[in-house]
Amino acid sequence: MTRPRICHIATHLGGGIGRALKHLTSNDDNFTHEVISLEETRTHRNIKQLRDSGISIRLLDEIKNAKHFFSTFDILQVEYWNSPRLHLSLSQLSEITARWVFWAHISGLNSPIIPRLLPEMATALVRSWDDTDAKGYYVTSAAGLKSVNVRAYEDRNVDALYVGTLSPAKLHIDFISYLENFFKLGFDRAIVAGDITTDCTLPPKTDYINLSGSLELPGFVQEIDSLYESAKYFLYILNPDHYGSGENALIEAMSAGVVPIVLDNPVEASIVKAAKAGYIIKKPEDLVILENRLLTEEAWPHLSKNAVEYTQANHSGIKTASGFNSVYNKVLCKEKHSLPFNEIFGSQPHQWFLSGRADAEKWRQDCHIGSLARRGDYAVFAETKGSLAHFSHLFPSDDVLKGWYEKSRSLRHGA
Structure with a gap:
């Protein structure tokens, strides 16, 4: 019997997401998995371990006909965080019909949040934090070390x-x-x-x-x-x-x-x-x-x-695979559908950035960036993933992002 096919769409395979996919795929005997990465991964340990277990990994740029390619899978799983590259790619996939599973690799408790419409519109939303009050399914993304020596x-x-x-x-x-x-x-x-x-x-x-x-x-x-x-x-x-x-x-x-x-x-x-x-x-x-x-x-x-x-x-790979098998079996009972990504996240890069902000409306006020700067909000100052700097560097032609970033830089340097 042919096993149902899952395609994972990930910004890259470094850090926790790469490890989480390794835990899932190496312990799942009921579904086949392939990975499409949007960027090259700097560290290769996760990629090697995934490939050693038989997982195909390709860059999205290598796919000639994305619509046809993705249509061949039973489930498309988006490894979600507020990645500017991921938002750009999803905006180009709105016409694709699929069973859409989003695995949120952020808690959503603070900014970046999980966009309000995502739990309602995705076929399934999976969280890695066991919050009984939140929408979606809980599946652990973490696993203990297998061969570690527990010393006195x-x-x-x-x-x-x-x-x-x-x-x-x-x-x-x-x-x-x-x-x-x-x-x-x-x-x-x-x-x-x-x-x-x-x-x-x-x-x-x-x-x-x-x-x-x-x-x-x-x-x-x-x-x-x-x-x-x-x-x-x-x-x-x-x-x-x-x-x-x-x-x-x-x-x-x-x-x-x-x-x-x-x-x-x-x-x-x-x-x-x-x-x-x-x-x-x-x-x-x-x-x-x-x-x-x-x-x-x-x-x-x-x-x-x-x-x-x-x-x-x-917390083990077996737990992760078992949890996702339960989700996948429920999802397979549902019809494929397209997702209005412009409605969920917005259509412009600065809107994609704001889709992950709990204080999105306040960003339209000139004084708000100053208040964030005074309390040291990482979205303003930190050169880290999903930050204002990250979005601004990737989308230099977005004038709104550019204005916010320039103001944050001037505040940082006391201009």
């Missing part, structure tokens, strides 16, 4: 670890304050692994050279398992307005027995609460309150064990 406390030589983007869109702008309070408890070694970019949350080295402990910045680490195995605590202090949903790094760390310390942000706090496996704080000084617990080794093995057991039970 005394066999770990890294006191605190952070893995992920260092952009202020994700990492808390005061991360160093949290780390300094952690060091004050008597810990002395931390590793922060991630690309060091121009808008990095971490200050210049001269600003943290006097920390009480040692901070190592190895940059992007391809083979991350050994870092997880060596760490005692996962200091996952994120921007309260971050857009993440599945939190792959947190799940991977917990699967290695690393005990998480997170802020009281909905996504990561809900994971730690469900696992009963770590600490939830609100400010740097809260680490001092936790001093006796953090420095008492008796508490750590219990939390570490809970973290491992929780990830094994709730």
